Amino acid sequence: MGKTILEVKDLTTKYITRFREDVYAVDHVSLSIEEGKSLGIAGESGCGKSTLALSLMGYYFPPLHYTSGDIIIDGRNISKMDPDDIRKNILGTEIAYIPQAAMNALNPTQKIIRFIEDVIHAHDPKMPKKDIHDLARKRFEELGLPSSVLDKHAVELSGGMKQRTVIAISTILSPKVLIADEPSSALDVTSQKMVIKMLRNLMEKGYIKSMIFITHELPLLYNVTDDIMVMYAGQIVEKGTAKEMVFNPTHPYSKGLMGSIIVPEEGTRDVKLAAIPGTPPNLKKPPSGCRFADRCKYATKECRLTSVDLKEFGEGRSYRCIIDIEKLREEYANE
Amino acid sequence: MSNSKPLCLSGKGVTKVFGFGSKRTVAVDHVDFEFHEGEFVSIVGESGSGKTTLSKMLLGLINVTDGQIFFQDKPLDISTRKKKKEYWKDIQAIFQDPFSSYNVFSKVDTVLLDCIHMRGGKHLPMEKKIEMMTEACSFVNLKFAELTNKYPFELSGGQMQRLMIARIFLLKPKILLADEPTSMIDACSRATILDMLMNLRNEIGMTIIFITHDIGLAYYISDTVYIMEHGKFVEYGSADEVILNPKAEYTKRLISDVPKIYEEWDLSTV
Numbered sequence: 021m022g023k024t025i026l027e028v029k030d031l032t033t034k035y036i037t038r039f040r041e042d043v044y045a046v047d048h049v050s051l052s053i054e055e056g057k058s059l060g061i062a063g064e065s066g067c068g069k070s071t072l073a074l075s076l077m078g079y080y081f082p083p084l085h086y087t088s089g090d091i092i093i094d095g096r097n098i099s100k101m102d103p104d105d106i107r108k109n110i111l112g113t114e115i116a117y118i119p120q121a122a123m124n125a126l127n128p129t130q131k132i133i134r135f136i137e138d139v140i141h142a143h144d145p146k147m148p149k150k151d152i153h154d155l156a157r158k159r160f161e162e163l164g165l166p167s168s169v170l171d172k173h174a175v176e177l178s179g180g181m182k183q184r185t186v187i188a189i190s191t192i193l194s195p196k197v198l199i200a201d202e203p204s205s206a207l208d209v210t211s212q213k214m215v216i217k218m219l220r221n222l223m224e225k226g227y228i229k230s231m232i233f234i235t236h237e238l239p240l241l242y243n244v245t246d247d248i249m250v251m252y253a254g255q256i257v258e259k260g261t262a263k264e265m266v267f268n269p270t271h272p273y274s275k276g277l278m279g280s281i282i283v284p285e286e287g288t289r290d291v292k293l294a295a296i297p298g299t300p301p302n303l304k305k306p307p308s309g310c311r312f313a314d315r316c317k318y319a320t321k322e323c324r325l326t327s328v329d330l331k332e333f334g335e336g337r338s339y340r341c342i343i344d345i346e347k348l349r350e351e352y353a354n355e
Numbered sequence: 356m357s358n359s360k361p362l363c364l365s366g367k368g369v370t371k372v373f374g375f376g377s378k379r380t381v382a383v384d385h386v387d388f389e390f391h392e393g394e395f396v397s398i399v400g401e402s403g404s405g406k407t408t409l410s411k412m413l414l415g416l417i418n419v420t421d422g423q424i425f426f427q428d429k430p431l432d433i434s435t436r437k438k439k440k441e442y443w444k445d446i447q448a449i450f451q452d453p454f455s456s457y458n459v460f461s462k463v464d465t466v467l468l469d470c471i472h473m474r475g476g477k478h479l480p481m482e483k484k485i486e487m488m489t490e491a492c493s494f495v496n497l498k499f500a501e502l503t504n505k506y507p508f509e510l511s512g513g514q515m516q517r518l519m520i521a522r523i524f525l526l527k528p529k530i531l532l533a534d535e536p537t538s539m540i541d542a543c544s545r546a547t548i549l550d551m552l553m554n555l556r557n558e559i560g561m562t563i564i565f566i567t568h569d570i571g572l573a574y575y576i577s578d579t580v581y582i583m584e585h586g587k588f589v590e591y592g593s594a595d596e597v598i599l600n601p602k603a604e605y606t607k608r609l610i611s612d613v614p615k616i617y618e619e620w621d622l623s624t625v
Contacts, residue, residue, distance in 0.1 A: 065544075285615065293546035
C-alpha cells in the first residue's frame with residue numbers, strides 16, 4: 021500500500037440557483053487515491069462529474085458553494101482554507117486541473133512561453149526568465165512536444181497539440197494531483213492516443229503523483245486508470261478496479277453504461293446496443309428513494325421508498341443498490 | 356462495388372482547392388464515390404482529412420473546384436438560389452454541435468411547424484399538424500406536450516440532437532448527411548441516437564451519409580465505409596471487409612488507435 025495522496029471524506033457541495041433553490045450536485049462523496057495510482061470517474065452528462073472535479077480543488081466561486089466534508093491532500097486539509105491561500109499555495113503546486121474546453125483556454129495574443137512565465141512567476145516571482153525557459157524547454161522535450169511550440173501562438177497549433185500544450189503548462193509545477201476533465205473528448209482517435217500517452221508519461225516520470233481522469237468513454241478509462249468510480253445524480257453508485265468494473269459491473273446503472281460500448285472488433289455489429297431509457301432526475305428535488313429507480317429494470321416499490329448507502333463487498337469494491345448482489349448477478353446471467 | 360439499388364448521389368473527380376500560390380491547399384483531391392438509395396455510408400478520417408469539406412460540397416454549401424457531383428444520375432445544379440432550395444428539400448443535415456444548430460428565438464413547436472410548412476403542409480388544420488408533430492416527437496422518445504413551450508437551449512445536448520432527428524422525420528428528405536452527430540454527446544445517449552438513425556433509414560428508406568472519426572461507430576452502424584486520408588479515399592468497401600480485413604496502412608492505424616477492451620492497446624505507435 022502506497023501513501024495516500026488525496027483523501028475526500030463525505031464531500032457535499034451545492035449550486036444555489038437564482039431562485040434560491042439548492043441543487044446538491046455532489047452528495048456525500050468519499051474517495052482516496054494512493055501515490056502512483058489513477059482514478060477514473062464515469063457517468064453520463066449531468067451526473068456531477070465535472071462539479072466533483074471543481075469541488076476537489078477547494079476553490080469555490082458562485083453559484084457553486086461548499087457545504088460539508090473534508091479534502092485532505094498529502095495530510096493537509098484544504099476544505100476550510102481561505103480562498104486566497106488556496107489560490108496561492110494549493111492550485112498549481114498541489115492540485116492542477118485541465119478543464120473540458122482546454123483547447124480554448126489559451127489567450128490568442130500571447131506566445132506559449134508567456135503562459136509558463138506567468139504560471140511560475142505567480143508562485144516564485146524571483147525566478148529568472150532564463151531558468152524558466154530552460155525548464156520549459158526541457159519539460160516539453162521530455163513529454164514529446166517540440167520545443168518550437170514555445171515560441172508559437174495558440175492559433176498556430178492543431179487541436180491535439182493545443183490540448184497537450186495545456187496539459188504541459190498546467191503540470192509545469194509538478195502538482196501532486198492532476199484532475200483531467202474530459203481531456204480528449206473533442207479530439208480524433210489519434211490525437212486522443214497522444215494525449216493519453218503524455219498523461220502516462222507524466223505519471224511514469226513522477227511529475228504528477230496521482231491522477232483523476234473524468235470521461236464518459238469507458239474503453240478509454242479501462243486502458244488508462246487503475247480504478248473506476250461510477251457516478252449517478254451526484255452520488256457514487258459503484259467503485260472498483262478497472263478490470264472488475266468493465267467485465268463484472270454490479271449496479272444496474274454501471275451495467276447499462278457498459279452496454280453502450282462500441283469498439284471496432286468482430287461481433288460488435290451483432291450485439292444490440294443497450295441504451296438506458298429516460299434521463300437523470302432533477303436534483304432540485306431528488307427522489308427520496310434510490311435515484312436510479314425510475315430508469316431501472318429491476319426496481320421494486322421498496323426501491324422508491326428507502327434510500328440506500330454504499331455497500332462494500334470484496335476488496336475495495338462497493339455498490340449502492342438495495343438488491344442483494346447474488347440476486348443481481350443471477351438476473352444478469354439470465355439475460 | 357455492385358449494388359442492385361439505383362444510385363442516389365455520386366461523384367467523379369470531385370476536388371476542392373482553397374487558396375492559391377504558395378498557400379494552395381487541396382482539401383479534397385479527385386474523389387469518386389457512389390452512394391446508393393437506402394444505403395448507410397460512413398466516411399471515416401482524422402481531423403483535417405477533408406471530411407467536412409466534402410460534406411459541404413455534397414450539401415451545396417460550397418462549390419466544387421473540379422469534377423462533378425451527380426444527384427440521381429443528373430449533374431447537380433445549384434447555380435441559383437431557387438435551385439439550391441429545391442435541392443435542399445432532398446438533402447438535409449445534422450451537424451456536430453446541436454447547441455448552435457437552432458434559432459435561439461424560436462420555440463420547439465415553431466421549429467417543427469417550419470418543417471411541416473416546408474413539406475407543403477401549410478394549409479393543413481392545426482389538429483393535423485399537432486398530430487404530425489407528436490408523432491415525430493414520439494419517434495425520437497421525446498414528449499411533445501412537455502416541449503411546446505420550451506426553447507431549444509433549455510434542452511440537454513442529447514435531447515437537442517434528438518429534436519434534430521424529429522425534424523428530419525418530418526422533412527423526409529432523400530439523403531441525410533450526419534456530420535459527427537454524436538461526438539459532443541455522452542456514450543449513453545449516443546447509443547439512443549444511433550438507434551434512431553437506423554430506424555429512420557429502415558422506416559423512410561433514406562440514404563444516410565455518416566461522417567465520423569470513430570471507426571468503431573462506423574463499423575457498428577454502416578453498410579459501406581469510406582476511409583479518407585488527406586483528401587483522398589484510401590480504402591472503401593463493405594463495413595465487415597474494411598474493418599475486419601483492412602488493407603491500407605492508414606486504416607490499420609485508425610483501428611489500432613481506438614481504445615480496446617478485449618486486447619492490449621498499443622501506445623507506442625504515436
